[in-house]
Amino acid sequence: MASHWVLNHFHEVLNRHRAGYLVLLDPEQCEVATCARLACDVEQAGADAILLGGSFLTTALHPIAETLKNATRLPIVLFPGDSMHLTAHADAILYMSLISGRNPNYLIGEQVKAAPWIQRYALEPIPTGYLLIEGGNRTAVEFVSGTMPIPRNKPDIAGPHALAAQYLGMKLVYLEAGSGAKHAVSDAMIAAVKAYINIPLIVGGGIRTPVLAEKKVNAGADFIVTGNVLEENGSFELMKQFADAVHG
Numbered sequence: 001m002a003s004h005w006v007l008n009h010f011h012e013v014l015n016r017h018r019a020g021y022l023v024l025l026d027p028e029q030c031e032v033a034t035c036a037r038l039a040c041d042v043e044q045a046g047a048d049a050i051l052l053g054g055s056f057l058t059t060a061l062h063p064i065a066e067t068l069k070n071a072t073r074l075p076i077v078l079f080p081g082d083s084m085h086l087t088a089h090a091d092a093i094l095y096m097s098l099i100s101g102r103n104p105n106y107l108i109g110e111q112v113k114a115a116p117w118i119q120r121y122a123l124e125p126i127p128t129g130y131l132l133i134e135g136g137n138r139t140a141v142e143f144v145s146g147t148m149p150i151p152r153n154k155p156d157i158a159g160p161h162a163l164a165a166q167y168l169g170m171k172l173v174y175l176e177a178g179s180g181a182k183h184a185v186s187d188a189m190i191a192a193v194k195a196y197i198n199i200p201l202i203v204g205g206g207i208r209t210p211v212l213a214e215k216k217v218n219a220g221a222d223f224i225v226t227g228n229v230l231e232e233n234g235s236f237e238l239m240k241q242f243a244d245a246v247h248g
């Protein structure tokens, strides 16, 4: 029987706090040597899990994941760009389908290639409907997936996508403006999508301040993801401010 401890952990976080805080580490930006210290800081600052991954990977994932795993008790959750971005040194994987796009490779192709490895590595797959939302600039995920994002002012299109994810049995919905997005997903978009679903809603991309993170929670986000901002000027203090702003 497959374990669901990471998904259960996410639900427990939502029982304790009004929303959860996930820190994304991109292996391309994270030296193995600094990973252990970073993981300790992320945990101490009060984040709820570490996401590990990115759209495009040229760095070996195993040593970074292993270092993180040994350094923290937080769940390490893979956030893969494709089926090659897998390692046994993680707890779970966002088993995503890029449902905002119409590229069969990212709807089901990479998932089929990854499935036997997820089983072999005993990773917990967390089925996740992944929606790319226009963020004001072209992002890596848009380029790599070869898909068009949903226009940022069209919540009426995003909502039914999220509902379809829920009806297909997915456990999370992720609204993604793309790493380094100029504009985070709008409050109106978050609120409209949230009104359609009763599974947790993750929001990420372009969230650069704790105040903005709190605004997204107030709009209806259940989990906030930050990546770039901590890579650019990450300090323990800033991480803590994000965690506190999100937890409320």
Ligand code: 1GP
Residues within 6 Å of the ligand: 024, 176, 177, 178, 179, 180, 181, 203, 204, 205, 206, 207, 225, 226, 227, 228, 229
């Ligand atoms: C990207 O949602 C994440 O996949 C985080 O984006 O790097 O812009 O914080 P940022």
